[in-house]
Amino acid sequence: MQFNTETLRYDAQGLIPAIAQDVGTGTVLMLAWMNAEAVARTLAEGRVTYWSRSRKAFWTKGESSGHVQRLVEMRIDCDRDCLLLLVEQVGPACHTNRHACFYTAIRDGVEVVIMEPEV
């Protein structure tokens, strides 16, 4: 079936969550949001573009930092309300300069930082 961005289920703000996963290591890098146009641009360009909810603007990952995400494959979940992006990540994915955004673990009820910024 030909894919049509309009067949995804967006929330009241017209957004769908997208999980970025490093295709090589399997590390879950980050979660961000897309609207239909961001989905279309990402598929067309092979580079990941999100919608920034804070800036209310398209956000092509790495446009300022150079830490781009090359799209290897986009997948849709069973409810069509979430996307999984298999990507090749250039440099750190997180704005804190860490490889991934999920660097705080909860261990025995205590927050532990388990990943340091890259240098």
Added chain:
Amino acid sequence: MQFNTETLRYDAQGLIPAIAQDVGTGTVLMLAWMNAEAVARTLAEGRVTYWSRSRKAFWTKGESSGHVQRLVEMRIDCDRDCLLLLVEQVGPACHTNRHACFYTAIRDGVEVVIMEPEV
């Protein structure tokens, strides 16, 4: 720092997205939602409980299907508005009986089912 569920950033509905990842294989299994109480229950019980937006009720994964998710570790992202759950998944994670919910890939503009239901 002691973890406090109130320090997470929930959306207008009081919910935070939670990504479940198979700790052994790295497969991203599903995305669902939690409220503060679901986060607390999951940490206390070591079994994953979500909040079902459609049923407006707590949803302990596997309570009817037996396909439970044992929590190995909960991680928080940099913005504190998304969770990553490293889990041991018993049986398929998806209600379609597939191992994971992201079983539809978009390849050359066409939707391709890349995972079959388990038997």
